[in-house]
Amino acid sequence: MKRKSFREAECPVARTLDAIGDWWSLLIVRDAFDGIKRFGAFQQNLGIAKGMLSTRLRDLVDAGVLELVPASDGSAYQEYALTEKGRGLFLVIVALRQWGEDNLYREDEPRSVLVDAEKGQPIAPLGLRASDGRRLDWTDTRVEAAEINPRKSS
Template identity: 55%
Template sequence: MTTPEPISSEPCPVARSVNILGDRWSLLIVRDAFDGIGRFSEFQRSLGAARNILADRLRRLVDGGILATRPAGTGSAYQEYVLTEAGKSLFPVVVALRQWGERNLFMPGEAHSELIEKKTGKPVQLMSVRTEDGGVLGPDDAEVRKLALSPGTDT
């Protein structure tokens, strides 16, 4: 697979990622793709998104190298959407969002879906950012090394 052309000249990886994934529908499409959804009609049924919005987000995710299309496995004329390797590498991002939501958006004891490991049937452990030697890394323990501005630029 070739690397997609940059969508912007933004030097920040977060900003470039948000250009592709930074809205509700795109992230929920990726979530559903991890859950095995692949056809347009299945995404629409799951999400309840308007057809034009869903078509636009699917196209952006394909253009961004997150999803690819292939003929549906049923032998019909339909296409299905599948995660690319870049799309599959978003799994930790989706898990992190899920775990943040579980901790911050539900009341104690409130029911919600649960992510489990297929092999053991046990809940997936809480994710954390780690140092090179395995310690937990918090936000106060890291910083972004910004690019030096070129002479004549003011941003």
């Protein structure tokens, strides 16, 4: 079955999922935030097939999420680095992490903790805020359809 592309979809969620919506891509991005840079390290950490990893890395580079850069050790190898667009996914990864912590672990089950590097304290739960600082729930929001600009007549 051919995968449907959402690259030109009206919905920004659909476009985002088109670029980074499979689990391998998000796990690669997670690993990049954790400092993994080399193909072999991604492959070893994820246990992903080399062909699948090659495809996902190529797609993330094509989407502008990762870029190939010279190896930091000066060798002839190349490494993968998060671009500004890729670093913008940090809150997405944190939101997925926090949702998983809240919904997929038993209370007594051990798990890693994301902490403030300066204070060593766990980070606060993410929350959606209005422009005036009020905390919002999903029931406090709505999507407004894009306005189509009518052609200007001369």
